[in-house]
Amino acid sequence: xxxxxxxxxxxxxxxxxxxxxxxxxxxxxxxxxxxxxxxxxxxxxxxxxxxxxxxxxxxxxxxxxxxxxxxxxxxxxxxxxxxxxxxxxxxxxxxxxxxxxxxxxxxxxxxxxxxxxxxxxxxxxxxxxxxxxxxxxxxxxxxxxxxxxxxxxxxxxxxxxxxxxxxxxxxxxxxxxxxxxxxxxxxxxxxxxxxxxxxxxxxxxxxxxxxxxxxxxxxxxxxxxxxxxxxxxxxxxxxxxxxxxxxxxxxxxxxxxxxxxxxxxxxxxxxxxxxxxxxxxxxxxxxxxxxxxxxxxxxxxxxxxxxxxxxxxxxxxxxxxxxxxxxxxxxxxxxxxxxxxxxxxxxxxxxx
Ligand SMILES: NC(=O)C1=CN([C@@H]2O[C@H](COP(=O)(O)OP(=O)(O)OC[C@H]3O[C@@H](n4cnc5c(N)ncnc54)[C@H](OP(=O)(O)O)[C@@H]3O)[C@@H](O)[C@H]2O)C=CC1
Ligand SMILES: O=C(CO)COP(=O)(O)O
Ligand SMILES: [Zn+2]
Numbered sequence: 053x054x055x056x057x058x059x060x061x062x063x064x065x066x067x068x069x070x071x072x073x074x075x076x077x078x079x080x081x082x083x084x085x086x087x088x089x090x091x092x093x094x095x096x097x098x099x100x101x102x103x104x105x106x107x108x109x110x111x112x113x114x115x116x117x118x119x120x121x122x123x124x125x126x127x128x129x130x131x132x133x134x135x136x137x138x139x140x141x142x143x144x145x146x147x148x149x150x151x152x153x154x155x156x157x158x159x160x161x162x163x164x165x166x167x168x169x170x171x172x173x174x175x176x177x178x179x180x181x182x183x184x185x186x187x188x189x190x191x192x193x194x195x196x197x198x199x200x201x202x203x204x205x206x207x208x209x210x211x212x213x214x215x216x217x218x219x220x221x222x223x224x225x226x227x228x229x230x231x232x233x234x235x236x237x238x239x240x241x242x243x244x245x246x247x248x249x250x251x252x253x254x255x256x257x258x259x260x261x262x263x264x265x266x267x268x269x270x271x272x273x274x275x276x277x278x279x280x281x282x283x284x285x286x287x288x289x290x291x292x293x294x295x296x297x298x299x300x301x302x303x304x305x306x307x308x309x310x311x312x313x314x315x316x317x318x319x320x321x322x323x324x325x326x327x328x329x330x331x332x333x334x335x336x337x338x339x340x341x342x343x344x345x346x347x348x349x350x351x352x353x354x355x356x357x358x359x360x361x362x363x364x365x366x367x368x369x370x371x372x373x374x375x376x377x378x379x380x381x382x383x384x385x386x387x388x389x390x391x392x393x394x395x396x397x398x399x400x401x402x403x404x
Contacts (some may be wrong), residue, residue, distance in 0.1 A: 060143045061198060062180075062291050063201060063242065065082055065083060065203070066202070067079050067204050068277065069200070069206070070206070070273060071205055071280045072205070072206045072344070073101055073204065074169070076145070076204050077108050079168075079204050080202060080223060083202050084166070084201075085142060088114055088117070088139070088141050089109065089116045089140040089143050089145050090119060090139060090143075090145070090296070091106055091119070092119050092121065092132050092148075093118070093119075093146075093147040093152050094120060094122065094149070096172070097121065097173075098120055100209060100212075100213075101170060101209055102147040104145060113308070114337045116137070116141075116249075119131065123151070123209030124186050125186065126188050128186070132144070136163050136165065139352050140225055142165065143201070144156045144167050144168070145168040146200075147172060149176070149217065150175060153171060153179065153369075154178055154184045154194075154197075154400065157198070158186055161198045161360060164279075166201040168202045170204050170205070171283075173185055174221040175213075175217040175320070176220070176221060176261075176320055177225065177282075178194070178223070178287065179203060179280070179283050179287055180200065180283070180288060181199060181290045181299075182199040182294075183290055184196075186190030187311070192308035192312065193304070193305075193378070193381075195301070207280065208273055210280055211213040211271055211275065211276040215270040215353065216319065216322070216353075217268075218268070219352050220319040221280075221282075221283055221321055222261060222265075222279055222296075222354060223322055223328075224283070224325075225261050226258055226262065226352075227299070227300075227324040227325060228255060228257060228258040228286060228299050229255065229328065229332065229341075229345060230328045231254065231299050231301035231303065231304065232251045232301070233331075233335050233384070234301030234381075236251070237335075237382070238382040238383065241382065246297075247293050247298075250298045251296070253285060253288065253289040256285075257289065258390075261279070261282045264278050265351040265352050266351075300381075301384075302334070302376075303328040303330075303331045304323045304324050305376065305378060305385065306371045307322040307323035307324045308365065309375045310371045311323075311324050313367050313370055314364070317361065318355070318361040318362055318363060322361055323363075325355060326370075327360055328345050328404055329346045329356060330372065330401055330403055333400060334384045335384050338400055342401050343352055346402075356403070357403055357404070358403055360403050360404075368398065369394050369395065371392040373391055374379075375389075
């Protein structure tokens with residue numbers, strides 16, 4: 053008997069382009085969302101974009117709420133929920149990098165309110181995804197959360213953001229290669245549910261970005277356009293899969309572990325990129341594709357060594373040998389990488 057069910061949650065409007073920040077109200081008006089919003093942002097994105105959005109609503113006679121968050125934490129999510137309930141807002145607008153967007157996404161999921169995503173950095177593929185990532189206890193990885201109803205990504209804002217934020221987004225996409233290899237491995241070895249559509253979309257997204265690497269240069273709106281399109285596409289792959297599997301494998305486990313061992317030292321995307329060089333080596337050996345992963349990262353100015361991340365060699369080795377413990381997600385790390393094997397992998401790939 054056929055018993056499969058798949059529920060794919062996607063945004064209704066995804067608007068990417070020049071000067072679209074000024075269209076937030078119009079984009080929202082084209083959805084079912086009505087009434088007063090709560091704008092959730094963090095310090096820099098507030099100046100770069102959130103203040104403008106607040107002004108748009110004020111000019112139209114609506115007084116939006118505003119909450120500023122500093123760190124990605126459950127306290128921050130609770131504070132946003134309290135603000136949303138106190139102000140009786142109708143929906144939330146997350147304005148910023150992964151931190152502000154995920155806090156707003158998780159708070160709106162908890163309050164059962166619509167959510168609009170306004171990225172100010174092309175730094176991660178959670179812009180569109182049905183996943184939220186806020187540390188809780190020892191958990192750093194994402195959990196299911198309703199995706200945004202609408203996304204407004206202004207390529208001018210994204211191109212003006214610091215270049216390393218864009219290279220972090222590119223590295224988050226390049227890590228799809230190893231994430232999909234881990235997913236296929238888990239499907240073969242552990243019968244983990246697998247979607248060829250989601251895997252193919254995640255791989256193709258990485259492929260298209262790598263092929264365009266020459267055009268991904270600082271300050272260019274065209275480059276911001278290409279990267280944000282890739283981030284959207286990767287988020288859609290996660291929605292099709294109903295999990296972060298197409299975009300998160302062993303390289304993400306290592307990054308999550310680094311967030312615990314060496315917090316705040318490097319950007320999420322940069323950490324997963326460096327870890328992907330090592331996990332690609334583990335998948336395909338010395339003669340395998342790890343050089344292609346390293347060269348793709350290098351081509352877009354993303355770090356390729358622990359030193360470039362600002363992470364000590366020992367911190368990376370600890371992350372590599374303990375990453376398998378943090379989540380029920382089978383990957384090439386299996387039941388754990390031995391210290392000797394980890395040392396060999398980082399030495400052979402030049403990561404350390
Ligand atoms: N939900 C999902 O599916 C996914 C979630 N993630 C999560 O996203 C997070 C990583 O996102 P990331 O964006 O790197 O982290 P942050 O949101 O912390 O942003 C990184 C830095 O960029 C700054 N910033 C943002 N926009 C601008 C701008 N326009 N100009 C100048 N500075 C700017 C922020 O400033 P300020 O400090 O003022 O905020 C912050 O200092 C991780 O927590 C990761 O787990 C990653 C991938 C997928
Ligand atoms: O960062 C992500 C995809 O790029 C989300 O993955 P996690 O589920 O590992 O947090
Ligand atoms: Zn990621």
